[in-house]
Amino acid sequence: MAGRGGAAATVDPQPQRAMSYATVTATARIPGTMFAITHASKAAEVLQANQQQLKTKVSVALGGVPVQWSDARSPCLKDLRVLTSHLQNLEITRREAILFDQTQTTALEGRQGAQLVLMSSYEADVASLAAFFTGHVLPVRLKAESRSEYHRAWRSFVTYCVAFNELPNAFPTTVPLFQGYIAHLMMYQYAPATIIKHISAVIARNRDYGHILLQRGELTRYCESIKKSLIGGVAQRTRFRLFPEHLQKFAQLQCHGDLVLERNVCIAMVGTVGACRKSEIMGADVCDWVEGRDYDSRRGQPLGASLNIRAQKNSLVPKSKKFAYGGAPETCVVLKMRMYMERAALRVQPGCQKWASPQGAGVKCRLCGPLFPSFPFGKPAALGARQGLSKHTVGAAVTDLLERIQADHKHYTSKSMRQGGLSTAKRAGIPKALRMAQSGHRSQAHKIYESDSSSGDEAPGVPRAAPQGGWKLEDLYQFSRQFGL
Numbered sequence: 080m081a082g083r084g085g086a087a088a089t090v091d092p093q094p095q096r097a098m099s100y101a102t103v104t105a106t107a108r109i110p111g112t113m114f115a116i117t118h119a120s121k122a123a124e125v126l127q128a129n130q131q132q133l134k135t136k137v138s139v140a141l142g143g144v145p146v147q148w149s150d151a152r153s154p155c156l157k158d159l160r161v162l163t164s165h166l167q168n169l170e171i172t173r174r175e176a177i178l179f180d181q182t183q184t185t186a187l188e189g190r191q192g193a194q195l196v197l198m199s200s201y202e203a204d205v206a207s208l209a210a211f212f213t214g215h216v217l218p219v220r221l222k223a224e225s226r227s228e229y230h231r232a233w234r235s236f237v238t239y240c241v242a243f244n245e246l247p248n249a250f251p252t253t254v255p256l257f258q259g260y261i262a263h264l265m266m267y268q269y270a271p272a273t274i275i276k277h278i279s280a281v282i283a284r285n286r287d288y289g290h291i292l293l294q295r296g297e298l299t300r301y302c303e304s305i306k307k308s309l310i311g312g313v314a315q316r317t318r319f320r321l322f323p324e325h326l327q328k329f330a331q332l333q334c335h336g337d338l339v340l341e342r343n344v345c346i347a348m349v350g351t352v353g354a355c356r357k358s359e360i361m362g363a364d365v366c367d368w369v370e371g372r373d374y375d376s377r378r379g380q381p382l383g384a385s386l387n388i389r390a391q392k393n394s395l396v397p398k399s400k401k402f403a404y405g406g407a408p409e410t411c412v413v414l415k416m417r418m419y420m421e422r423a424a425l426r427v428q429p430g431c432q433k434w435a436s437p438q439g440a441g442v443k444c445r446l447c448g449p450l451f452p453s454f455p456f457g458k459p460a461a462l463g464a465r466q467g468l469s470k471h472t473v474g475a476a477v478t479d480l481l482e483r484i485q486a487d488h489k490h491y492t493s494k495s496m497r498q499g500g501l502s503t504a505k506r507a508g509i510p511k512a513l514r515m516a517q518s519g520h521r522s523q524a525h526k527i528y529e530s531d532s533s534s535g536d537e538a539p540g541v542p543r544a545a546p547q548g549g550w551k552l553e554d555l556y557q558f559s560r561q562f563g564l
């Protein structure tokens with residue numbers, strides 16, 4: 080953390096990241112502070128040192144009890160319940176605000192479609208009614224993946240508080256603690272967007288429990304200064320997109336029974352052709368992948384596979400991404416997925432209700448497990464013990480593939496799959512409505528992901544707008560056909 084001012088600095092002409100760190104050629108102490116800026120070539124080494132120091136601080140603060148770490152870049156406690164005994168003296172609402180795990184299914188969500196009839200308790204007071212509201216009503220507004228994302232960010236913040244012996248001040252968060260957290264995140268070399276996501280989670284947790292951390296407009300000022308400090312005068316990182324030529328090379332990598340590699344190829348292909356968010360890859364269950372159910376109305380042949388994302392409002396029909404059978408078996412996404420799922424023993428389990436009832440639709444399936452699980456020791460874990468991937472692993476999966484095909488992945492970002500898919504489709508002339516259907520965009524937001532250099536000519540044989548009576552199933556598969564796989 081504090082720079083080792085005396086360390087000899089070597090000059091490396093190869094900047095690793097287009098952040099302001101890269102402009103520094105030697106380790107330099109920042110006057111009047113305990114910190115130092117060093118050359119980008121030391122990024123990995125500094126990161127590791129920062130992580131180690133923080134973990135030590137946390138473990139000292141907790142009196143040496145063994146803790147579990149999640150694999151986030153900034154050290155992050157896996158489970159905040161280890162802190163319970165350290166919060167005994169705090170009033171109950173503050174303790175709740177710090178420890179509450181909003182990723183858990185609320186009592187109301189778990190009622191399996193039964194009509195909600197709440198029974199009052201005569202012992203209840205206003206505080207317990209409020210706790211019921213924040214614990215069981217408020218979290219439901221967010222999608223499961225946002226909830227876990229927010230919770231991860233909150234755990235990272237609380238971990239920082241522990242390290243600096245400020246745990247009781249985690250809620251209501253004091254402004255110096257909050258500002259310090261931003262500086263802390265900068266030490267983990269996060270991009271501005273990630274830092275902003277992290278601090279938004281802290282603001283949201285405070286707001287959920289009735290504390291206004293920043294006044295209106297203040298977050299904007301914070302964001303601006305974070306962006307300007309980190310990106311500075313250096314040009315913003317070029318957007319890197321995954322294109323069909325990448326996917327073709329990935330598809331032809333020899334896996335030789337390497338299940339992790341086979342899974343990673345599927346992640347990159349499904350992620351790009353499906354214009355997926357990382358969270359959609361992480362959140363997909365085995366039973367969300369459905370092959371051979373959609374038929375071409377004219378030819379009577381199956382069209383490919385769907386990846387169900389969520390239920391459409393008031394309906395059992397899922398919103399889904401479509402993957403057409405490819406022209407060549409060795410690059411066909413659907414066949415790749417079929418082989419991968421067979422090899423990894425990923426099957427829809429008997430009794431799976433995910434898409435069978437309105438209550439099941441979209442709720443994580445406990446029976447079938449994740450579509451892209453981690454493979455401890457390279458093998459599938461036992462059913463029921465399968466863990467999904469973290470954001471970090473999904474990113475690392477694609478970086479690893481790019482390395483294998485010797486592509487320059489310096490500018491690879493978490494949005495590369497999504498942006499690449501949308502750009503390819505736009506360039507091929509796929510109309511906006513179909514692009515929105517595949518990407519699941521509900522607004523105009525898809526525009527920012529698409530490359531501006533493309534003309535957007537019309538694809539032959541694809542209607543520009545939804546025909547009367549709605550899109551035909553075969554139309555929905557047009558997006559994926561543009562990859563020529």
Ligand SMILES: [Zn+2]
Binds near residue numbers: 431445447
């Ligand atoms: Zn299932």
